Amino acid sequence: MRDHALMGVTTAARTAVALGTLLILARTLGPSDFGFVSIAITWSAIVALVTDYGFGMRALRDIGAERERAGYVMSASLAAKTLLVIPACLILIPLILLVLHLQPDERLTAVMFLLGSLAFSYGDLSLTVFRSIGQFHRETKIVVLTAIVHFVLLGLAIWLSNDLLSIGLAFLVSRTVYALCALFALSRILELKGILRNSWKDLKERFRTSTSFAIDSGATNIFAQLDVILVNHLAGREAAGIYFAGARLLQGAVPFTVLLASIHIPRLAHQLHNKNLMASSYSMRILGEYMILGVLFALGFYFIGPLFTDHFLGPDYIELNALWLAFACFTATRFLAAGFGVQLIALGTGFLRTFGIITSGIVTVICYWIFIPAYGIAAAPWVSTLGMTILSVIYGHGVYNIFQRIRRSKKASQPASDQPEMPASLSLNEKAGI
Structure with missing residues (x-):
């Protein structure tokens, strides 16, 4: 429970x-400028996820199974x-600054969001080791302190100027x-100079063993970001x-799926690696925790969402009030899918997760193209719910x-002496299972 x-x-x-x-940005910037921020954040997050290449999830599983x-x-x-980060920057930064049809301040802001997201992904990858070896207190200190810094800097940017450039720089x-804090903490328990001593053989092996996780993580998160991109x-x-203002509130529940994954993936992987007989029981516990949290968050969004729209975001966002029921259903199915998904990661079945993600993602994207032009943003969360339901069925099966x-x-591997004796009264056909 301490973990x-x-x-x-x-x-x-x-x-x-x-x-x-x-x-707060949604409230102060208004729907149009906040729409730009939402797109910049979404694309930057996708780039960061692609450059992660599943390394974080692979490390979580590998270190959990073999901590040494x-x-x-x-x-x-x-x-x-x-x-991966270096060529991504060399390609994307000139593209943003010279090619995309944006205002000058929007170009610089987009670059700062991209670089900030990449820096954030380095921090997340560095902190993976503390979750894997059970030193959760180290990560907690870093995250809490840097979260305060993030809030103060963005708050000052909003208060002093409330323009896109200041917000991008603060981010x-x-x-x-x-x-930097995450890398410094990592350097205190591991020798970071080893980063420069990795051979090409080691790096190829890391890429090879992380490919299934990269496809899994990339497909999962890219499809999860497509709603904002397609709505735009x-x-x-x-x-x-x-739409992003409401969807972003829902994103507040997503880190709790990561929280449970960070705890349960190393433990279940360790049990499976050591052929622990309680692994299946632990699997049911994982699913139960995800389902309970999913229902609680769904109820919270359904009842609190309209109050949030009316009293915080204001009349410019009144369209959100028609979406909260769909957002609640989406949240519940998302937690259900995540409960099955983390077990598949621990079981090492990357192909099945990839198949489920791609199948549900294709259905979701097709439905976005059909229903958003006809019904507007009201259709988006229902389509997302359909996609998560399909994913849950595939994962669960x-x-x-x-x-x-x-x-x-x-x-089958138990010795014959360990098998329970059949009652003498059973016929030969019954013994044969006929």
């Missing part, structure tokens, strides 16, 4: 500050990520502080700003089948 409490504090600090500052390899895993992961500085494309920047195979394998 749960520490991760709860970490998640609450991270979520409250990130969510609070963005919602933490130094090698983290140095190789950070070095491999850097090999970049605060995320850089977070990354199909309904305009102002509609995207309105996969987890059930895998654990059934594990049980059958264990029974």
